[in-house]
Amino acid sequence: MPKITDQKKDAVRMDILNTARNVFIQKGYEAATMKDIVTSSGRSFGGVYLYYSNKEDVFLDLLRRQYEDMALDFASEKQMSAWCRFEQFMGEQERRVKEVDSGLAPCMYEYFIVGRREEGRRKLIEDRYQAVYGSIFTFIYDGVQRGELHPSQPVETFVHWLISFMDGIFLESIINGFERIELVKQFDFLRTVCRSILKPIELEEYQ
Amino acid sequence: MPKITDQKKDAVRMDILNTARNVFIQKGYEAATMKDIVTSSGRSFGGVYLYYSNKEDVFLDLLRRQYEDMALDFASEKQMSAWCRFEQFMGEQERRVKEVDSGLAPCMYEYFIVGRREEGRRKLIEDRYQAVYGSIFTFIYDGVQRGELHPSQPVETFVHWLISFMDGIFLESIINGFERIELVKQFDFLRTVCRSILKPIELEEYQ
DNA sequence: TATTATAAAGAGATCAATCTCGTTTTTCAA
DNA sequence: TTGAAAAACGAGATTGATCTCTTTATAATA
Structure with missing residues (x-):
């Protein structure tokens, strides 16, 4: 009898990531704290730590997901010179x-x-x-x-x-x-x- | 009746800086701590804090003194092409x-x-x-x-x-x-x- | 609607670093 | 040699961040 769907879990993750992203952008990686992420996401330490075990973990998930920043999508436009x-x-x-x-x-x-x-x-x-x-x-x-x-x-x-x-x-x-x-x-x-x-x-x- | 000459003071400063330099090089700026600097200089917190009031203070003095790192000495060799x-x-x-x-x-x-x-x-x-x-x-x-x-x-x-x-x-x-x-x-x-x-x-x- | 497993909350224990301040040591001038 | 002023010491107070753990809320199922 589990209680939350995988979809819901993913939605929570994305929500945490979205606010964490803003925190990182505004404060920088070193200056950002888990407390900032917890607060800005409108959650509790318990709530966030259920999904991520530390700041680096959050950041790496962010990086993994939007690797396009600085990575290059050469897939398209193969036909041009x-x-x-x-x-x-x-x-x-x-x-x-x-x-x-x-x-x-x-x-x-x-x-x-x-x-x-x-x-x-x-x-x-x-x-x-x-x-x-x-x-x-x-x-x-x-x-x-x-x-x-x-x-x-x-x-x-x-x-x-x-x-x-x-x-x-x-x-x-x-x-x-x-x-x-x-x-x-x-x-x-x-x-x-x-x-x-x-x-x-x-x-x-x-x- | 002061007790220490300015020369001596400068020598202490330089000694602290020299060991601090190694600490920074080995650990990096963020990872280095005042404790590292205190320990590696063979002094005490009191002794170091008499000369510098925090890590940034030490680092900036280092930068100021060896600005040549990354700065450029164009003074010499004016005569060459x-x-x-x-x-x-x-x-x-x-x-x-x-x-x-x-x-x-x-x-x-x-x-x-x-x-x-x-x-x-x-x-x-x-x-x-x-x-x-x-x-x-x-x-x-x-x-x-x-x-x-x-x-x-x-x-x-x-x-x-x-x-x-x-x-x-x-x-x-x-x-x-x-x-x-x-x-x-x-x-x-x-x-x-x-x-x-x-x-x-x-x-x-x-x- | 009651049960129960899980999610979420958040107070506080823990850890690590900074920096102070009362004490001890050193140094120089008398 | 001694005494006073400054230098050096280092234990511990302070701060701030992390992460845990107990408690509370929630939601699906029976």
């Missing part, structure tokens, strides 16, 4: 950076940097890097295979380099704000540089 | 990234990201950005003025962009380790890209 996809990707990143304060990315950086020595987090960091690297690499490599891109440098290195730049620009936007660092100009500049490296076919005549 | 100086700068950065684990940089990132909302830290972050931006800009701009560089893009944007990249590569090295991200190749790649943007005079003939 490699360079178009690349431009779309850059636009997407630019948009994400601008809205960085209203997402979990700043908390992720906190979580990864502060916990850089902890085994579990190292694993997560590594997995995330491989996933991001893999999806960007595949998508550019496809463009090369199809003869749409003629990169002047090894794609492997280019991808590592692009990730470094993206991480840097996220970090700078978080701590300095995107106006001070001239985000828009940096992105335009980066697009130009990338084009001159990847050499998309429709532009070769202009070289 | 702009491109040589740039290459030297890049080499210096590459070296710093490789040794990032044995310096305070990881703690700085912790301190800045976790405290991104605190007024005092915001100010520090801003000052640091302006200082770094200013010194890189000046040094490249000088090269342009002297006719040694012919940048194909606005220098302002280039500098913002370079800082983003450097911060990104520091961050990636801290959380992923520099082997995984192919640091050396990234730097070689970056040098090539920068050369094609800054167009140093001795290379124009090869274009």
Whole structure:
């Protein structure tokens, strides 16, 4: 004779997560406390601890569910040209950076940097890097295979380099704000540089 | 009848700072405690609190004193060509990234990201950005003025962009380790890209 | 409607870190 | 040598966050 349906349980979980998300965004990962999460969710310690056993547990469930923050959905738009996809990707990143304060990315950086020595987090960091690297690499490599891109440098290195730049620009936007660092100009500049490296076919005549 | 000379006081300060530095490097800023600092310095709480009133106070004194970590000494070598100086700068950065684990940089990132909302830290972050931006800009701009560089893009944007990249590569090295991200190749790649943007005079003939 | 298993509540025990303050030690000048 | 002022000590008071555990409420079934 159990008393609550799995659906209901999931609804409670989602409700806790939704308010926890706001807590993390507003206070940051380190500054947020379980008490904040308990209070803002309108529940009790008992109620929340029934679902999550600590702050990290809540945060990891959040991350798992909205992995899209910083992860990349390359599934769609397979039919467009490699360079178009690349431009779309850059636009997407630019948009994400601008809205960085209203997402979990700043908390992720906190979580990864502060916990850089902890085994579990190292694993997560590594997995995330491989996933991001893999999806960007595949998508550019496809463009090369199809003869749409003629990169002047090894794609492997280019991808590592692009990730470094993206991480840097996220970090700078978080701590300095995107106006001070001239985000828009940096992105335009980066697009130009990338084009001159990847050499998309429709532009070769202009070289 | 005071009892201790200012020199002695400074020596004690330095002694505390030296051991505190190791504590921060080994444990990270957030994980380090005053107890760690007290213990590792072979002193008592009373003894340490006579000089510093909390962990942040110790850390800020450390930062102030070894600002060179991440700051840039452009004072020397004014006579060399702009491109040589740039290459030297890049080499210096590459070296710093490789040794990032044995310096305070990881703690700085912790301190800045976790405290991104605190007024005092915001100010520090801003000052640091302006200082770094200013010194890189000046040094490249000088090269342009002297006719040694012919940048194909606005220098302002280039500098913002370079800082983003450097911060990104520091961050990636801290959380992923520099082997995984192919640091050396990234730097070689970056040098090539920068050369094609800054167009140093001795290379124009090869274009 | 009564039963009962489970969910939720929330007071308080526990833990860990900070920092103070009364005591002891040191150092220098007389 | 001694005495007084400052330096250093370190036990313990304070704070704040975590998480448990007992109690209370709820909801499905019989």
